[in-house]
Amino acid sequence: MVLTDRRFELVGINDLYDFAQMAALLRYDSVYGTFEKPVRVEAETMYVEDHAVALFCEASPERLPLLDLQTDIVLACCGMFLTQEACAPFLAAGAKRVIVSTPPKDDMPVFIYGINHRNYDQQPILSNSSCSANAIVPILQTVNDFAPVKAATFSMYHSYTAYQRLLDGGHYSKDIRRCRSGTQNIIPLQSTAAGAVGYFFPRLRTNLYAKSIRVPLAATTYYDLTFNLGKGIDLAAFEAYLAKRIAQDRPAILALDDAPKVSSDYIASPFSAVIDRHALILVGDDLLKIGALQDNEYGYAARLVDMAAVVGKRLMK
Numbered sequence: 001m002v003l004t005d006r007r008f009e010l011v012g013i014n015d016l017y018d019f020a021q022m023a024a025l026l027r028y029d030s031v032y033g034t035f036e037k038p039v040r041v042e043a044e045t046m047y048v049e050d051h052a053v054a055l056f057c058e059a060s061p062e063r064l065p066l067l068d069l070q071t072d073i074v075l076a077c078c079g080m081f082l083t084q085e086a087c088a089p090f091l092a093a094g095a096k097r098v099i100v101s102t103p104p105k106d107d108m109p110v111f112i113y114g115i116n117h118r119n120y121d122q123q124p125i126l127s128n129s130s131c132s133a134n135a136i137v138p139i140l141q142t143v144n145d146f147a148p149v150k151a152a153t154f155s156m157y158h159s160y161t162a163y164q165r166l167l168d169g170g171h172y173s174k175d176i177r178r179c180r181s182g183t184q185n186i187i188p189l190q191s192t193a194a195g196a197v198g199y200f201f202p203r204l205r206t207n208l209y210a211k212s213i214r215v216p217l218a219a220t221t222y223y224d225l226t227f228n229l230g231k232g233i234d235l236a237a238f239e240a241y242l243a244k245r246i247a248q249d250r251p252a253i254l255a256l257d258d259a260p261k262v263s264s265d266y267i268a269s270p271f272s273a274v275i276d277r278h279a280l281i282l283v284g285d286d287l288l289k290i291g292a293l294q295d296n297e298y299g300y301a302a303r304l305v306d307m308a309a310v311v312g313k314r315l316m317k
Contacts, residue, residue, distance in 0.1 A: 005305060007312065008309075011070070013053060014055075017057070018057075022055060023039045023041045026039055031267060031297075032267070037049050061074075062089035064093050065094070066094035067093065067094025071096070072096050072315055073097045073308050073311055074095045075099050076098055076100045076101065082100065082102065083105050091124055097125070099307060099311065100128065103196045108127050109127070110127040110200075111307055112129050113134075114254075116200070117307060128303065129199070131296040132196065133197050134303050135221070135272050135273040135296075136273075138254050139292060140152065140201065140227070141200070142245050142246075142254075143238075143290070144201070147229045147233050149229060151208070151228040153209045153226045154210040154211070155210075156223055156224075157215050157221060157224070159214075159219050160182030161182075164178060164187070166181060166182065166183055175190065183216050185214075186214070187214040189211075189214060191212035194208040197210070219298075220293060220294065220295050221294050221296045222291065223291065224279075224291055225291070230286075232284075233282065235280065238288070242275070253303070254271060255273075256275050258276075258278065261276075269299055273293070273294045274294070275291070276291045
């Protein structure tokens with residue numbers, strides 16, 4: 001996305017594997033197909049058409065020549081730098097800002113584009129939260145603005161990730177179910193999404209529960225969201241409100257869809273979540289269920305780029 005977005009110049013990539021593999025994985029992707037631009041590697045530089053991108057294989061961020069590269073923003077996407085202290089070496093090496101692509105382990109400020117991005121105030125290190133929080137929080141906020149939410153549960157039928165095993169085998173997680181093959185099983189796992197969502201709704205922190213059910217798919221997540229409301233509502237009135245609110249306030253991050261689609265139809269969807277109109281259900285008059293789909297990689301990456309644009313714009317002032 002950054003390569004095709006004129007707001008950015010990609011100056012470098014750092015990862016702990018072979019440069020030729022980096023180029024091949026950019027050019028060819030099992031989910032998203034073939035990248036349309038020619039890619040080649042010469043020595044320690046990758047060329048996308050004629051655009052040069054410096055390549056590094058460095059475990060210690062303080063050794064990266066970020067000052068020489070005139071780096072404005074580092075996207076820390078490896079899952080290793082989860083505190084402000086851990087991210088500080090990027091700043092010491094010359095970067096101006098660091099955006100972490102996961103919920104933090106400390107009091108690092110957290111932003112979700114479309115929710116609180118306008119509150120960004122030049123913090124040097126920030127988190128873009130998780131893919132699940134980016135999907136759930138805009139929906140929860142919309143529901144809560146219509147009727148107060150008393151409690152909520154989130155069941156996420158999530159595509160398998162690199163953190164799982166392709167075949168049964170040992171795993172460093174304490175949850176023994178992570179030892180099982182992600183390509184052959186439905187695997188229920190505890191999720192951190194409730195905590196990530198609770199960051200934005202402090203009064204609900206003790207009344208949120210999330211479960212991640214990993215399914216044998218390479219991409220997309222289905223969200224089955226249940227909201228216990230503080231009052232009875234009319235479903236038709238809520239649906240009208242939802243459509244109006246999305247059109248007015250969140251056309252770039254949420255969408256409504258009434259087509260009879262399945263998960264593969266949402267691969268490369270740029271939205272944080274697409275709400276299935278057929279999965280808007282009211283049980284009784286105060287238990288609201290919403291089904292939504294997300295390309296948890298592509299959609300999340302789109303929001304990461306949006307947040308980087310916010311940070312970059314503030315840097316220019």
